[in-house]
Amino acid sequence: MALLTGRTAVITGSAQGIGYAIAQAFAAEGANIVIADINATAATEAAAKLGIGDRAIGVGCNVADGGDVDALVKAATNAFASLDVFVNNAGITRDATMRKMTEEMFDLVIAVHLRGSWLGTRAAANVMRDQENGGSIVNISSISGKVGLLGQTNYSAAKAGIIGLTKAAAKEVGFAGVRVNAVQPGLIRTPMTETMRSDIMEARLKEIALGRVGEPAEVAQAVLFLASDMSSYMSGAVLEVTGGRHM
Known part of the structure; x- marks a missing residue:
């Protein structure tokens, strides 16, 4: 039997990139998939592209809005009668040095990453704790939350906060069979890294023991x-998917 047969998984920010790679991996293992994205049209199109028919739906969701997140969870349970896996993946960047970063840039990144992960964790746990088999929540942090990266005081703060959220939530809901863990990706091949200046890419590759960029499927x-x-x-654990960067 496939690893997720008959289980329902919600992945936020999954119309593209790492989130979509996670959806693909879950679909291949038999899961029902809810693609959540701030772009509802893109979410619906991505769900169809998975090629698993009515086992996948797309839902528009602003993860920084509690009402949207509650509606997302309701859409999942209405469609598939359970919520077994919830992945808080949605994210944005607004990189700048502190001298140039505005309060709005800081607040927006914190809202999407940290508030969004908290809202998703809370909403998912509220359903999972009442299910016989509990559930699994996976929060996507970043190696930036471990070491801090230049020009990312907002992003690094949010991603570090996600680790604290993960560990605290794991302690709260473990009694009900709900597990909460996190993944910290490193340098992964995405549209953003594809446009990185060659000298910056070369410098970052020197920090990686495996000497290469990671693929979204490897995070998935x-x-x-x-x-x-x-x-x-496993609960409250953090897995680094970095190729050995920043050990």
Whole structure:
């Protein structure tokens, strides 16, 4: 039997990039998929592109809005009668040095990443704690939340906060069989990294033990591990998917 057969998984920010790679990995393992994205049209199109028919739906959702997140969870349970996996993946960047970063740039990144992950964790746990088999929540942090990166005081703060959120939430809901874990990706091949200046890319590659950029599918496999019963005795854990960067 596939790892997620009959289970329902919500992935935020999954119309493209790492989130979509996670959706693909989950779909291949038999899950019902809810693609959530701030762009509702893109979410619907991405769900159809998975090629699993009515096992996938797309839902528009602003993860920084509690009402939207509650509606997302309701859409998942209405469509598939359970909520077994919730991945808080949605994110944005507004990079700048502190001298140039505005309060609005800081607040927006914190709202999407940290508030969004908290809202998703809370809403998912509220459903999962009443299910016989609990559930698995996976929060996507970043290596930036471990070491701090230049020009990312907002992003690094949010991603570090997600680790604290993950550990505190894991302690709160573990009694109900709800597991909460996190993944910290490093330098992953995305549209953003594809446009990186060659000298910056070369410098970053020198920091990576494996000497290469990671692929979205490699992050997805770590998330799949935490979503499935393969990690049934893990909660409050943080997995680094970095190729050995910043050890």
